[in-house]
Amino acid sequence: MSVVTLTINDELVSAQEGETLLSVLHERGIDMPTLCHLDGLSERGGCRLCMVELEGSARLQAACVTQVQEGMIVHTHSERLVKYRKMILELLFSERNHVCAVCVMNGNCELQWEAAKIGMDHVRYDYLNPDLSMDASHDRFVLDHNRCILCTRCVRVCDEIEGAHVWDVMGRGVNSRVIIDLNQPWGTSQSCTSCGKCVQVCPTGALSAKGATVAEMEKQHNFLRWILDGREKNVWSYGNGK
Amino acid sequence: MSVKTSPQSRARPRAATEHPSGDPRFSLIDRTLKRFSFQQDALIEVLHTAQEAFGFLSDDLLIYVAHQLKLPLSWVYGVATFYHFFTLTPQGQHNCIVCMGTACYVKRAAEIVAALQQEYQITAGETTADGRLSVSTARCLGSCGLAPVLVLDGEVLARETPESALERVRQHLAEHAGGAKPETNGAGVRERNGIESNGGIHEPI
Amino acid sequence: MNRSDLEAMAQRELQRQQAFRCRILCCASTPCLSSGGSAVYDAINEAIKEGSLDAEVQAVSTGCMGPCSRGPMITVQVNGAEEVIYEHVTPEIGRQIVAQHAAADAPNREATPEVESAPSLSKHVLPGDIPFFVKQKKIVLANSGLIDPERLEDYVAHNGYKALAYALREMTPEEVCREIINSGLRGRGGAGYPTGLKWDMVRKARGDKKYVVANGDEGDPGAYMDRTLMESDPHRVLEGMAIAGYAVGAEQGFIYVRGEYPIAAKRLERAIRSAERRGLLGSRVLESNFNFRIDVRIGAGAFVCGEETALMASIMGMRGQPIPRPPYPAQSGLWGKPTLINNVETFGSIAPIIQNGAEWFASIGTAKSKGTKIFALAGKVDTTGLIEVPMGITLREIVYDIGGGIPDGLAFKAAQTGGPSGGCIPAAHLDTPVDYESLRALGSIMGSGGLIIMDEHSCMVDVAKFFMEFCMDESCGKCVPCRVGTVQMHRLLERITDGSATMQDLETLKELCVMVKETSLCGLGQSAPNPVQSTIHYFLEEYEAHIRDHHCAAGVCTLDKRPVTEWVHA
Amino acid sequence: MKKIKFATAWLGGCSGCHMSFLDLDEKLIDLADKIELVYSPIADVKEFPADVDVTLVEGAVANMDNLELAQQIRARSRLVVSFGDCAVTGNVPTLRNKLGVDDLLTAVYHEGPGRHPTGGDTVMPKLLPKVLPLHQVIKVDAFLPGCPPDADRIWAAVSALLAGEPVVLEPEMRTFG
Structure with a gap:
């Protein structure tokens, strides 16, 4: 694979062709907020937090779905970008009932932490306060729509890694919801293997394990790399990886 | 045991048109499935057929379609709820659609919706408790020259005022007091005058 | 069928038509049908039957004639005489028309209809030389209202499929692309990307399979150009697609028709079948080595599917959610293959370009916008309907000449173009030429062709709220700025119209507009703030009057609430 | 040195932020040297005084009394700080926002267990249709999130305010919850 050279924040950087800009930024230790991206899952480009400026391009681009190109000149933390990221986080907090103080993920939540990191210390928009339900019908897991940010990591991990495709999204716009099978209680799902991968990849308190205390709620993503x-x-194939 | 099927009835040769489910409407779905060789990308076409045949998409129908196309249930449900055309609940006996396209809007179609909502105590997108009337709004029926337009059981009513519209609906419901549903081609989709009754229905946020 | 068969078919059809002394063309487009057009058609046929005039008089159901608010429309062609156009035709008037034009016994009776002798009929005559007709230039809609859209022969008789035959025989795919590039044709879906360049990109793209898609998912409220074209002249779209298929190397086309357009879908299906039967589509088109199949796909009610990547998702049976570009469909589209997507109106312009040459097409319009554009003229204007005008015509000509001005003696306030992605153009800019660049400079867009005229009874804040509500309902929900940003912008607009907003809210709204525009994933979100921004730009004083004085000059907004800061001493 | 006129107030909240304030422990002694506490739930002052330099406001704006006090505070303070999550985000009090006020009162006072009081309408402050964070009602100069913000956060913010510097907290110190 050939190597390309690009400029990131006035610094020359070399990268593998075909790599996404986001992975290069992460390798370089440049802090780039993300919510829908997760190493090991397909890219979605939906949260719009990793937007960057590319010189010569009128539009901002999401780094997670942009491939590096020779001669690319990238700016990742201009005043405008930081402002937009803050606004996007404000929108996310206003959308559902993210009451951190009473959330199982308090202290371990990616949304909470991204807001703190970027300095989003208050929300200027109306809180929409939608009336949303919880589903605790599964033996081991809980789904709380109040905390869901529709990143669809659960949908993707279930489809791409577990191969069960229990999850999907119903409706559209602000009325979208993640669903299980035919929008039915989790406990009644016949396709769910109860593997718990969705819970582990969920960035917020939307999916959590029953019976764990708030302090124990830290989620593990490393299984993805391992799988x-x-x-x-080919370690799980016959005759291979003996 | 009364539920036991007698050997005789099981032996009876099934008519060519009869569907194993016993409901001939499933044959319509099967025909579409075959036309698209059971390809998964035909999902929307199949859902169209299913809704035309049954009037709305029940859970059982969605399961049937999902199994036939070998698609996950949540996938099918996600698609069926993404598009405004598909409805997962039975519709009222009578159907009134108010066009809310820009031309109708400029000519105050919103007041017609408000009048209907007031009269029948429902919001657009809902059906009255007695199941008599569904009121909905449509994006644009493309009859902008006749604005404001509403469609009552397939009949286009042009250049209405809130008062005249209410009067027409009242009259229409009174005329069909027996509860008989006006003729449709397939349940739910009326094609008279070229405007489909489920056209662009949307529910308010 | 080969080229000479095609010519023979055209001759046969022309002879057949000329055998009738009188042809009564009845518009069977949705607006005319909605105002009772089918009853008129039936009455005319009955009258012909009763008078045993079948051999002399023919009633034809055609596509759209234009002035939809005057429907049902009828055009009467009498051999050797000028056409007579009738408006607001009822079944009774229809019978009178038959009597007037056809029942006269002598075949070589004076051809000019004696309108004076039938006073009730004369009221329904629409002179053919009024500005509504004269100021238009019909290229794409040339056949609309003239031919029976359900008969392939009628299209062929009007030079149909000649361009395809010519391209297949005389031109290489590269030459076709070059011709389209030289014509200066730009995408009619709204963005205005040069069509030829797109074709050439797909032509050069590598792929064992390629696809051509016609976008007929016309979602803008108040726009029905594409529907009319598909209903009135379906073969023209199919021919354009086939030429495109030949040019880019595709063997499969899809035409995605909005679910609300059952008649268009039906006519297209029928047109495809009859073209396939005659060897004009399908395998070995016109006895060449070119194969091209077209399938119709019906949408299911989602505005976002007008966006090309969402449309492709929908064709593949998925939720109509867009995916980030690049890669562009030209590189990786349907099933990962190079895919050409154009609006149906764009495809409608192809055959005339091939037939008359790129130079001819490029001679129409302005420096950067060539050809004609179809608009659906609606709202507060005397004659609403479907018009095709050369690029560069001014808004004033459209509103006052073609549209006949604002009714009830009211003043023009704004013209809205581009639907929920466009903006409002105030009276001060009425003399702007209508082309891609000028409209963009005014903060609006050409869009797909909706053109809504507003008078002083329209409140611009309320209009902005209307479009924002539309975008909010139609947002697919994939990206955060559009999903939540549209809701928050709508809330702010709601506050301004109910009286509870502060000047700070206006600033918040402006800031949100810019952010949503720059960070949204697809065109829906990127253009959703346009109606707000353009109304703030041209009608700021209206916004301020709502907030500061709780006053709505148009008298539309309730303004019955107050900001929370004023509650304590209220 | 002239002492800084300092106030704390408590709107729709649980007083937890004030408890946390008391966790400043020995720093309270330092603080007492620098400030004059002119109004606070922990000092018995009836009327919010004029010319206050800094006011920390705990709690969300839930009723008309809260709203009136918030506006008074704004009019009479140079700097207003949203003190804790309820003031910053609305937090737990906003859990009632998805219900209408009438439904809420009916459910609690008419359908709930126990005695059903009457006459509350005239005695109790009127509830706002929705509980609001402080900055949606008045202009706020600094935000101190946390439920409650711990003593270190409070000290970081207060010491900046006393030094006349802008309140810029470390990311770890500005998480909600």
Whole structure:
């Protein structure tokens, strides 16, 4: 694979062709807020937090879905970008009932932490306060729509890694909801394998494990790398990886 | 045991048109499935057929379609709820659609909606408790020259005022007091005068 | 069928038509049908039957004639005489028309209709030389209202499929692309990307399979150009698609028709079948080595599916959610293959370009916007309907000449173009030429062709709120700025119209507009703030009057609430 | 040195932020040297005084009394700080926002267990249709999130305010919850 050279924040950087800009930024240790992106899952480009400026392009681009190109000149933290990121986080907080103080993920939540990092210390928009339900019908897991940001990591991990496609999104716009099978209680799902991957990848308190205390609620993403590496090396195939 | 099927009835040869489910409307769905060789990308076409045949998409129908196309249930449900055309609940006996396209809007169609909502105590997108009337709004029926326009059971009413519209609906409901549903081609989709009754229905946020 | 068969078919059809002394063309487009057009058609046919005039008089159901608010429309062609156009035709008037034009016994009776002798009929005559007709230039809609859209022969008799035959025989795919590039044709869906360049990109793209898609998911409220074209002249769209298929190397086309347009879908299906039967589509088109199939796909009610990546998702049976570009459909579209997507009106312009040459097309319009554009003229204007005008015509000509001005002696306030992605143009800019660049400079867009005229009874804040509500309902929900931003912008507009807003809210609104525009994933979100921004730009004083004085000059807004800061001593 | 006129107020909240304020422990002694506490739930002052330099406001704006006091505070303070999550986001009090006020009162006072009081309409301050964060009602100069903000956060903010500097907290110190 050939190497391309690009300029990120006035610094020359080399990267592998075909890599996404986001992965280069992460490799370089440049802090780039993300919510829908998760290493090991397909990219969605939906949260719009990793928007960057590309010189010569009128539009901002999401780094997670932009491939590096020779000669690209990238700015990641201009005043305008930081302002937009703050506004997007404000919109997310206003959309549903993110009451951190009474959330199971308090202290371990990616949304909460991204807001703190960027200095989004208040929301200027109306809180929409939608009337949303919780689903605690599963033996081990809980779904709380109040905390969901529709990043669809659960949908993707269930489809791409577990292969069950229990989850999907129903409706559209601000009325979208993640659903299980035919929008039915989780406990009644016949396709759910109860593997818990969705819970582990959920960035907020929308999906949580029952019976854990708030302090224990830290989620583990490393299983994704482990599974994907194993797949690549064929460790679970007959006659391979003995 | 009364539910046991007698050997005789099981042996009876099934008519060519009869569907294993016993409901001939499923044959319509099967025909569309075959036309598209059971390809998964035909989902929307199949849902169109299913809704035309049954009037709305029940859970059972969605499961049937999902199994036939070998698609996950949540996928099918997600698609069926994404598009305004598909409805997952039975519709009222009578259907009144108010066009809310820009031309109708400029000519105060919103006042017609408000009048209907007031009279029948429902919001657009809902059906009255007695199941008699569904009121909905449409994006644009493309009859902008006749604005404001509403469609009552497939009949286009042009250049209405809130008062005249209410009067027409009242009269229409009174004429069909027996509860008989006006003729439709397939349940739910009326094609008279070229405007489909489910056209662009949207529910308010 | 080959080229000479095509010519023979055209001759046969022309002879057949000329055999009738009188042809009565009845508009069977949705607006005319909605105002009772089918009853008129039936009455005319009955009258012909009763008078045993079948051999002399023919009633034809055609596509749109234009002035939809005057429907049902009828055009009467008598051999050797000028056409007579009738408006507001009822079944009774229809019978009189038959009597007037056809029942006269002598075949070589004076051809000019004696309108004076039938006073009730004369009231319904619409002179053919009024500005509504004269100021238009019909290229794409040339056949609309003249031919029976359900008969392939009628299209062929009007030079149909000649361009395809010519391209297949005389031109290489590269030459076709070059011709389209030279014509200066730009996408009629709204964005105005040069069509030829797009074709050439798909032509050069590598792929074992390629696709051509016609976008007929016309979602803008108040726009029905595409529907009319598909209903009135379906073969023209199919021919354009086939030429495109040949030019880019595709063998499969899809035409995505909005779910609300059942007649258009039906006519297209029928047109495809009859073209396939005659070898004008399908395998070995016109006995060449070119194969091209077209399938109709019906939308299911989602405005966002007008966006090309969402449309492709919908064709593939998925939720109509857009995906980030690049890669563009030209590189990776349907099923990952290079895909050409154009609006149906764009495809409608192709055959005339091939037939008359790029130079001819490029001679119409302005420096950067060539050809004609169809608009659906609606709102507070005397004659509403469908018009096709050369690019560069001024808004004033459209509103006052073609549209006949504002009714009830009221003043023009604004013209809205581009639907929920466009903006409002105030009276001060009425003399702006209508082309892509000028409209963009005014903060609006050409859009797909909705043109809504507003008078002083329209409140611009309320109009902005109307479009924002539309975008909010139609947002697919994938990206945050559009999903939540539209809701918040709508809330702010609601506050301004109910009287509870502060000047700070206006600033918040402006700031949100810019952010949503720059960060949204697809065109829907990127253009959703346009109606707000353009009304703030041209009608700021209206916004301020709402907030400061709780006054709505148009008398539309309730303004019955107050900001929370004023509650304590209220 | 002239002492800084300092006030704290308590709107629709649980007093937890004030408790946390008291957790400043020995720093309270330092503070007492620098400030004059002119109004606070922990000082018995009836009327919010004029010419206050800094006011920390705990709690969300839930009723007309809260609204009136908030406006008074704004008019009489140079700097107003949203003190804790309820003031900053609305927090727990906003959980009632998805219900209408009438439904809420009926459910609690008419259908709930126990005695059903009457006459509350005239005695109790009128509830706002929705509980609002402070900055949606008055202009706020600084935000101190946390439920409650712990003593370190409060000290970081207050010491900046006393030094006349803008309140810029470390990311760890500005998380909600």
